[in-house]
Amino acid sequence: MSNDQSQSEKAYGRLHRRLFEGKAAIFAIATTVAISVGGVVEIIPMFSTSSLSWERAGWVTPYAPLEVAGRDIYIREGCYLCHSQMVRPMRAEMLRYGEWTRAAEYQYDRPFLLGSRRLGPDLQRVGQKYPDAWHYEHMRDPRATSPGSVMPTYPWLHRDKIDPADVTASMAALAKLGTPYTTTEEGAVTARLRSDGQMIVDNLAQAGITAAWDDEIVALIAYLQRLGVEGRQHLATQGGGQ
C-alpha cells in the first residue's frame, strides 16, 4: 500500500468515524425495535393480572412427586415428538378424545407439552382410559396392546429406577417458580413417591405383573394416568361447553 493511499485511508477513517459509525448503531436499534413490536404486543398481555386468570383454575392440582418424575421421563424419551397434548374444539377430536383442552389444564405445565405432531394419538385425556397394566405392556411391546403400532419399545423403563433426591430437586425448582407444594423436603417427597408408587404396584400385581415403586415405568404410568382427568371431571359437572 502506498504512502498516499494510507494517508487518504486515515483521513477517510476519521471522517467515516465522525459521520457514519452512528449509522450502524441507529440501524441496529431500528432493527431491534422492528423485531420487538410483534413479540411485545402478543406476549406481554399474557402476564397482566387480568389476563392470567384465563389460565388459572382451582380445579387443577399440581403434579404429585411421582407424576413429576413420570413427566420428566416423558420429556427425556421425547414422547411429545409423536404424541400431542391438545384436544382441539372439533367434532371429530371430541368424539375421539373427549372434551377440548382448556387453558387452565396446562397451568402447572413447565415446560408445556402440546406437541407438534401426531404419529400416535393425542394423550391430553388419556388418564384412566386404560388400566395400569395396559401401559406397562404398551411400553414393553407397543404391538402387544396396539397391533400395527410404529412406536419403539422402551425396555429400560422396566429396569431403571427413579432417584428420590433427583425428584426432590425438581420439586424444589418447581416450587421456586410458584407451584404450590406444601413440602419439598426429601424425606416427605420420598414417602409420597413410595406410597403413590405402591398403589400402582398393587394394581399391576392384580394383573400378574411384578414391579417396584421406584421403577421408572411406574412413575410414567402415574403421570399418564392423571392426564386430563381433573378437567374431564370438572367439565362433566359443568355440563360441557364453556
Added chain:
Amino acid sequence: MEKTTTGTVAAGTDVGYDLDIVKMFFTATVVWALVGMLVGVIIALQLAWWPANLGLPWTTFGRLRPLHTNAVIFAFGGNVVFTGIYHSTQRLLRTRMFSDTLSRVHFWGWQSIIVLAAVTLPLGMTQSKEYAELIWPIDVLITVVWVVFGVNFFGTLARRKVQHLYVAIWFYMSFVITIAVLHIVNSLAVPATWFRSYPVYSGLTDALVQWWYGHNAVGFFLTTPFLGLMYYYLPRAAERPVYSYRLSIIHFWALVFLYIWAGPHHLLYSALPDWAQTLGMVFSVMLIAPSWGGMLNGLLTLRGAWDRVRTDPILKFMVVAVSFYGMSTFEGPMMSIRAVNGLAHYTNWVIGHVHSGALGWVGMISFGMLYWMVQNIWKRPLAHPTWASHHFWLATIGIVLYTVSMWAAGLMEGLQWRALNDAGQLANPIFVDITARLNPFLWIRLLGGAMYLTGAVMMAVNFWQTIRGPERPAAEPVPVAAD
C-alpha cells in the same frame, strides 16, 4: 486512490482479509451437513420400520429427532451462515474481521456447542422445547459464544472502510440481534440439577413464548441470513448486480417487522386467546408480500442469464433454492389460515412444508454458495465438475419425492382423523390404523432423503479432492463448471 462511498478497491489490492476463518467454517459446514442429514435418514427409517430404533435408549426416535433438527439447523445451517458472513462481510466492508481471536473463539465455541449437543441429546438431556432442546449450561455457553460473535461482527462494522452498508449486511445484522433476543427470552429457566431446568413460563404462555421463538428461529436463523447470502452470492455467481436494490431494502424492513408476529399460527385451535391466534394468522398471510419480494428479486437477477443457468450447476442450485423459497413461503401462510390449519396441523404435511424450506431453500442456496466458494477461496477448479450436476439432480428429485409423499400422507391422515360415517361416528376409530396406512409414503420419503444425502456425500468428496488438487494458474479466470 480514490475512495467512493461504496469503496471500490483496485484489482490486486491486498486488503488483508482473514481467509483462514472462512475455510474453517467451510470445512465444519460440510462435515456437519453429512452428520445432520445422516441422522435425518436414520430417523426416517425408524418411522417406516420401527425395529430400526434398536431397543436402546440412545437410539430411539424420541432422542435422535432433536439431534437431527439441532444438527441440520445449528450445525449445518449455523456453520454455513458463518462461512458466508465471515467471507462476504469482510469484502463488503473492505476490512479484516475486528479480531482474529474472537473469530476463533466463535468458531471453536460453536463447534463445542454442537459436540455437547450430540452427546447430551442421545442421553435424553433435553428441555423439550423444539429447536431449543439443549440443557441450560449449554444455553449459557450459546449466549457467551453469541456475544463473542456479536462483538466481532459489530466491531467489524465499526471499522469498515466504506460508507454504505450493502443489504446483505442488514440481513446479517438482523440475524445477530434477533437470535440473541429469541434465545435469551425463550431459555429463561430455573435449574433443578446440572442437567435439568424448568421454564419460568407455564402452560400456554410457555407455548406462546416457545413458538414465538420457534417460528422466528425459522425466520431469523433459516431465512434472513440466507437471504443475505443470496444477495451477495447470487449476484457474484451470476456476475450481475441484484435486479432491484430498492426492492431489497424495502422487503427487508417488511420482512423483519412482520415475521415476529406470526408465531401463534403454531397454536391455532388451542385455548390461547382468540385475538392472539388471529394476529398470528393475519400476519402470516401478510408475510407472503415481503417473502415474494425477495424471491422475485432473486429470480429476476438472472434475467438475461438463463442460458448460463442451464449449464452452470451453481446457478441451478440457486434458482431452485429461490423457487423453493417462494413455494414454501406461499404454502406456510396458506397453512396458517385457520380452516387449512385444522386439517394440516399435527400431520406429515407440516413435515413436508418444513423440508421444502429446509432442503429446498436453505440446503440448495448453501450448496450453490459452497460450490462457488470452494473454487474461489482455494483457487482451484472443481475436481469433478459433472458431479456437481449429478448432485443437483439427486437433491432436486429427492426434495420432490420428500415433499410430495409428505403432502399426500398429511392430507390422508388429516382427512381420516376427522372422517365421520353416516351415523355421525368416527369412520376410523382406531388411530393406529391410520398411521399404519402412511407406511408406503414414509418409505418414499426415506428414498427422497437418502437421495439428498447421497448428493451431499458426492459434494463432500468433490470438495475434498478439489482442495487437495493443484491450484489454478493465476491467469486463468474463475471457471464456470460445465456439465
Added chain:
Amino acid sequence: MNPLLREAAASVQLGWVLGAMTVVFLAVFLGWVFWAYRPKHRAMMEEIGRMPFMDGGDA
C-alpha cells in the same frame, strides 16, 4: 401497580392501540418506500447494488 395507572390501562382498548400502531407503522413504511424510490436516489441505489463487485475481483 398504581390504581390510576391500572384504570388508565384498563380504559385503553386493544383495538385502538392496534389501529394506531397500524397507521403509524404503515406511514413509516410508505415513507421508506417513497424515499427508496425517489428518482434522485436512483444512481446511488444502483451503485450500492454493485458493491459485491467492488472488492478488486479477489474472491
